[in-house]
Amino acid sequence: xxxxxxxAAVIVDAPGLGALDYRVPEGMLLAxxxxxxxxxxxxxxxxxxxxxxxxxxxxxxxxxxxxxxxSDTIPLHAEWLALxxxxxxxxxxxxxxxxxxxxxxxxxxxxxxRHESWLxxxxxxxxxxxxxxxxxxxxxxxxxxxxQVLASGGYVPWVLFGxxxxxxxxxxxHLIEETLVRDPEAQVLLMVPEINxxxxxxxxxxxxxxxxxxxxxxxxFPDGERARSWLAVHExxxxxxxxxxxxIFASFRKxxxxxxxxxxxxxxxxxxxxxxxxxxxxxxxxxxxxCPVILGSxxxxxxxxxxxxxxxxxxxxxxxxxxxxxxxxxIRLVNPNRKGARTLLTPDAAAAMxxxxxxxxxxxxFLNRRGYAPVLSCPSCGWVSTCRRCSTFTVxxxxxxxxxxxxxGWQTGIPPACPKCGDPDILPKGTGTERIEEELAVRFPDRRxxxxxxxxxxxxxxxxxxxxxxxxxxxxxxVGTQMVAKGHDFANVGLVVVLNPDAQMLSPATxxxxxxxxxxxxxxxxxxxxxxxxxxxxQTRFQDDPxxxxxxxxxxxxxxxxVLEDRRANMAVPYVHQAMLYAxxxxxxxxxxxxxxxxEIGMREAPPEVRIYDPVPMPLMRLMNVERAQxxxxxxxRPALQAFLARWRQSLRARAGVEWTMEVDPLEA
DNA sequence: AGCACGCCGACT
DNA sequence: GTCGGCGTGCTC
Ligand SMILES: [Zn+2]
Ligand SMILES: [Zn+2]
Numbered sequence: 001x002x003x004x005x006x007x008a009a010v011i012v013d014a015p016g017l018g019a020l021d022y023r024v025p026e027g028m029l030l031a032x033x034x035x036x037x038x039x040x041x042x043x044x045x046x047x048x049x050x051x052x053x054x055x056x057x058x059x060x061x062x063x064x065x066x067x068x069x070x071s072d073t074i075p076l077h078a079e080w081l082a083l084x085x086x087x088x089x090x091x092x093x094x095x096x097x098x099x100x101x102x103x104x105x106x107x108x109x110x111x112x113x114r115h116e117s118w119l120x121x122x123x124x125x126x127x128x129x130x131x132x133x134x135x136x137x138x139x140x141x142x143x144x145x146x147x148q149v150l151a152s153g154g155y156v157p158w159v160l161f162g163x164x165x166x167x168x169x170x171x172x173x174h175l176i177e178e179t180l181v182r183d184p185e186a187q188v189l190l191m192v193p194e195i196n197x198x199x200x201x202x203x204x205x206x207x208x209x210x211x212x213x214x215x216x217x218x219x220x221f222p223d224g225e226r227a228r229s230w231l232a233v234h235e236x237x238x239x240x241x242x243x244x245x246x247x248i249f250a251s252f253r254k255x256x257x258x259x260x261x262x263x264x265x266x267x268x269x270x271x272x273x274x275x276x277x278x279x280x281x282x283x284x285x286x287x288x289x290x291c292p293v294i295l296g297s298x299x300x301x302x303x304x305x306x307x308x309x310x311x312x313x314x315x316x317x318x319x320x321x322x323x324x325x326x327x328x329x330x331i332r333l334v335n336p337n338r339k340g341a342r343t344l345l346t347p348d349a350a351a352a353m354x355x356x357x358x359x360x361x362x363x364x365x366f367l368n369r370r371g372y373a374p375v376l377s378c379p380s381c382g383w384v385s386t387c388r389r390c391s392t393f394t395v396x397x398x399x400x401x402x403x404x405x406x407x408x409g410w411q412t413g414i415p416p417a418c419p420k421c422g423d424p425d426i427l428p429k430g431t432g433t434e435r436i437e438e439e440l441a442v443r444f445p446d447r448r449x450x451x452x453x454x455x456x457x458x459x460x461x462x463x464x465x466x467x468x469x470x471x472x473x474x475x476x477x478x479v480g481t482q483m484v485a486k487g488h489d490f491a492n493v494g495l496v497v498v499l500n501p502d503a504q505m506l507s508p509a510t511x512x513x514x515x516x517x518x519x520x521x522x523x524x525x526x527x528x529x530x531x532x533x534x535x536x537x538x539q540t541r542f543q544d545d546p547x548x549x550x551x552x553x554x555x556x557x558x559x560x561x562x563v564l565e566d567r568r569a570n571m572a573v574p575y576v577h578q579a580m581l582y583a584x585x586x587x588x589x590x591x592x593x594x595x596x597x598x599x600e601i602g603m604r605e606a607p608p609e610v611r612i613y614d615p616v617p618m619p620l621m622r623l624m625n626v627e628r629a630q631x632x633x634x635x636x637x638r639p640a641l642q643a644f645l646a647r648w649r650q651s652l653r654a655r656a657g658v659e660w661t662m663e664v665d666p667l668e669a
Numbered sequence: 670a671g672c673a674c675g676c677c678g679a680c681t
Numbered sequence: 682g683t684c685g686g687c688g689t690g691c692t693c
Contacts, residue, residue, distance in 0.1 A: 007693090012692090012693095018693095021693050023693095041692045042692090045692095056693085062693055063693060654689085657688090
């Protein structure tokens with residue numbers, strides 16, 4: 001006897017399309033969450049079943065049939081469908097656009113001939129085995145933090161606030177252990193900011209839980225490996241997932257704890273595609289799963305701190321450095337050399353370096369600028385080296401003998417003379433790590449200087465080798481960018497010199513100050529961790545700025561409270577909510593024209609509480625020969641903004657030659 | 670997003 | 682006369 005006809009609602013990765021109805025062929029068994037292959041126009045595309053119904057509104061002649069169901073594993077869980085749907089609504093995209101690309105390619109392709117054997121191999125991975133690694137005794141603060149979290153029930157967002165070296169990781173490991181013990185099916189997500197920190201932490205987690213399957217996920221993984229981890233988590237075999245922001249879209253069978261390490265790190269925010277915040281989605285996911293979420297940081301982001309102050313997030317504080325003999329470094333502020341001086345390095349800094357080196361300790365010189373000089377320029381006519389494709393300078397790299405665009409990678413050779421006036425005396429202007437390295441080699445001829453930045457160590461292996469040399473004492477002076485601030489402890493560094501924080505002090509970006517504070521706290525944490533007190537010498541002409549006073553006391557709370565007060569007074573984020581509309585075109589005029597039209601449409605649709613600003617060129621106006629403009633939209637209340645965006649997005653009409661995207665909660669506004 | 674359809678400029 | 686440029690619109 002023939003069964004009643006059934007229709008499947010299927011989401012696909014195409015903009016502006018909702019769920020599409022398809023006929024379910026007789027004999028095909030479908031459930032919500034099943035991955036399918038469906039015809040779309042002339043193509044066959046992957047899709048996800050979101051519902052099944054005996055009726056449809058779609059006219060019969062339009063209806064087509066589901067081509068195949070990918071039945072190699074259990075359907076996607078309802079919680080995962082809810083997550084991707086929320087992300088789509090919140091970040092203003094189609095459901096299919098958030099859900100389908102979140103699956104590894106392997107999980108959205110019709111199975112090939114080797115599919116079965118791959119699955120068998122993928123499912124064969126098991127725990128590391130061996131003896132569990134050491135379980136250090138928790139100090140009373142760590143123990144109290146764990147006690148509070150474990151005594152709580154259901155959804156509670158916690159901020160684990162602790163300085164570098166206060167033992168946050170040990171708290172994570174303890175909470176993970178307890179979570180896994182309490183429920184044999186429970187799974188944990190541990191998110192970390194950067195790929196190069198993943199293997200380190202992954203190894204530590206694996207060593208601690210040798211009898212459990214611990215898997216990793218990050219964008220450097222080839223798809224096969226990503227799919228293997230994905231499947232292990234989806235099927236509930238993996239108990240712990242360690243990964244970067246993309247891992248927030250993993251499908252969990254029973255998520256029982258979410259941890260976001262270094263939650264203030266900007267890498268949790270996706271810069272292209274669906275511009276989601278991995279940290280914010282982590283909080284949503286914990287809420288949905290009625291489980292705790294831990295946001296760990298020595299310098300929480302200002303939006304997170306606002307939630308602590310409001311009482312939305314609960315605070316756990318670790319004040320003690322785990323190694324008892326470690327003391328806070330002494331912070332000393334000195335005036336920078338006057339503008340136009342030959343070098344960035346002040347006599348004060350040089351003298352302090354001399355003393356530290358004499359005492360047999362290492363020096364870390366911090367400068368957040370790669371290359372020899374940010375630009376090459378002609379003193380006679382004012383010519384400056386610029387990128388052919390972007391509206392920016394090309395950076396002078398002396399060793400490589402190239403001028404390089406740090407935004408698009410375009411390069412060119414060093415011109416022998418000024419291309420404009422022929423003057424042969426073109427000069428590097430400003431200072432990067434390469435130049436400092438050169439200067440220090442001259443100034444300290446019998447000291448060994450090592451530079452660590454993305455140019456000097458491009459592979460993970462090279463980076464490890466460089467850090468090994470520092471640890472082994474084969475280096476006296478270490479010159480580095482951001483790269484040295486994160487994750488690595490240098491036990492014998494007695495002095496940190498911060499050459500030019502004023503570059504960031506002068507930045508107009510809203511978040512520049514708090515990011516600088518976080519960076520300085522991090523580099524300061526590199527000094528004095530092996531008993532003797534370390535020193536941090538900062539060259540700045542903003543010595544009265546409360547930022548440095550707070551830094552000297554390592555007082556994040558005072559700093560963050562002051563920032564919040566300022567933001568409230570100026571009605572800035574996080575007290576207002578923002579979205580940005582970006583337009584890209586061959587010319588700035590076209591991009592701005594699109595946005596001007598968008599403003600007109602918006603003005604008709606916006607309720608009074610939504611404020612629409614004027615279109616302006618993006619800070620980097622031209623990138624890769626594409627010119628860009630942006631438009632800021634703001635509201636005091638989130639729901640008003642979201643409702644407006646949803647409607648506005650539908651009204652924006654495509655224009656030939658103009659690409660547009662929307663970003664909710666932009667980092668830069 | 671793809672992909673087809675369609676309407677105008679320049680080549681065999 | 683058709684080859685291909687991309688502007689426009691549709692996909693259950
Ligand atoms: Zn010149
Ligand atoms: Zn460029």
